[in-house]
Amino acid sequence: MSVFAKATASPSRSKRTLLSGLAIVGASALVLAGCATDGGDTSTGSEGGELSLKLGTALPVTGNLAFLGPPEIAGTEYAASEINAADAGIQIELIQGDSGDTDNKAYETEIPRLLGEDVSAILGAASSGVSLQFIDQVVGAGVIQFSPANTSAAFTEYDDKGLYFRTAPSDVLQGEVLGNLIAADGHETLGMIVLNDSYGTGLAGYTQEAFEAAGGEVVAQPTYNTGDTTFDAQISEVLAADPDAIALITFEEVSTMLPSIVSSFSAENLYFVDGNLANFGDEFAAGTLTGAKGTLPGLSVDTIADFTSALNEFYVGSGQPELEEFSYAAESFDSVILLALASLAAGSTDSAAIAEKLQEVSGGSGNGEKCTTFADCAEIINGGGTADYDGISGPITFDELGDPTEATIGVYQYGEDNTYSAY
Incomplete structure (x- = not known):
């Protein structure tokens, strides 16, 4: 079963328009074509100008989406390990947190804790309803909120100060x-x-x-x-x-x-x-x-089998149980990669500076050179070029609203x- 729909980027964050498309039923996957306190430390580290990027997560360890927590958390950790191993001028520190749900309200203590760690971005929540509970708190502090799984159309028109991004397509x-x-x-x-x-x-x-x-x-x-x-x-x-x-x-x-x-x-x-x-x-x-x-939303596990196999090997190797679900793992991985590339392109860990570069490194602006790994994209950026990252979850390609204009629905x-x- 294949469905193809084309999404059109909106002209500005102040005038948001909903994505629209023609769905065509056809045979196998559905493809849609379709920033801190003042966010983070602006220093670049003490050795060789290396950036030290601190990211928090507010993903569902508890609550009614807890089954999505392991693949999403694994995706963020795997991405951070790839970035740090590349030794390309930026190192990631991840501070994991729990979003919970709107019943247990874990986010009420976790979000202030993460903001208190002076993170440049918070990844999460998975639930759109939970993200809406703390988006004003995060972007109001000048910090990027970047969700790998929010799909509510409410975010497309949200007054997010240019600091909200997501790798999942709108519902x-x-x-x-x-x-x-x-x-x-x-x-x-x-x-x-x-x-x-x-x-x-x-x-x-x-x-x-x-x-x-x-x-x-x-x-x-x-x-x-x-x-x-x-x-x-x-x-x-x-x-x-x-x-x-x-x-x-x-x-x-x-x-x-x-x-x-x-x-x-x-x-x-x-x-x-x-x-x-x-x-x-x-x-x-x-x-x-x-x-x-x-x-x-997302490419099938069969399509990204190499990624899921490597992710499981990494996750089990870090002492965690084997993953049984992979929903939004690729989107979580890509979220961290994109934040690191934007930070590298900006030469800064300041949230606003990173947000200014996220559309560019996703290929939504700048006519960059295509690349599919952090190491390859970082080499382009460090060489003075513009990188266009095509991720595990798809091309992504942010519009000016922080929404992906290309994604896949299976x-x-x-x-x-x-x-x-x-x-």
Whole structure:
């Protein structure tokens, strides 16, 4: 299954416009073509002018997206190790933190702690709803906020002082892909269970828009809140509407919902999204999810097999358990690489200076020379040239709003073992 959509960069941060595109159903992955206190120390280190870039992370160690924490954290650590090993004039210090969720509110103590460490950027959160809880605090301090996984369209128009960036595409695009996928599968009516936050309601809205534009009808759309533990009312409402298909726009609460849903609804008519697409394995009986589908921004694991293999080797080698999920690992890796390249190009660890160079090193401006590793890009920059980094997660190419103009969205399907693979 392939979907192609082209995104157009907006002219300025003061006038943001939503990405738009034409979704075409076609065969295998979905491709979308589509700054501190005063942020950080401006010194360049004591030896040979080497930059010392301090980055904080606010990724989900706890909360309803905790299953995304390991691949994202591993991605940041792996990138930092590659940068430091390159010895190209910049060294990274990572200070890991926990974003939590809007129920446990780990970010309320973690963000002040990270800002107190005088970081130049904070990577996170994974959840759009969580990022919206602290974006004003971060950019208000003059620090870059850079998320590898935020997909809410709310960030495109956000007054972020030019300090917010993300390597994940807007849900305007995922919603279009999902809605068209459900319609292309022959479904005429759709029920949705939706997380009541910026991510959930936004993605549901764009999915509904695409599905209805294709001639379908959304017949039920109950919501729930972060921290809820029972979902009987929402499940009953959707099943009572007798839809052809059900889209679950949730986080890990889906594990609680699924037994009640699949007991009376065929799994082959279920649709997952990036917030809950996970390898459930023996969490459920074999065959429980056979035929269910889902969407996820990013290239398939098969496409980036060399990266995921190297990432796992690095992660296990650092004393951590083997990774079972890889969602947003590549985007996390690319986030750190881009920040380091922008710092190197700016010759500074000042947040505002780094932010000024992020579009350039991503290829969004400057007509730079293509490169695909930190070492190669750093060599271009150190030689007086302009680097255009094409990452593991895709070309990225930031527009003037800090949104990627090129990204990939995959369609996946569950097998008998309750794990997913490219459809």
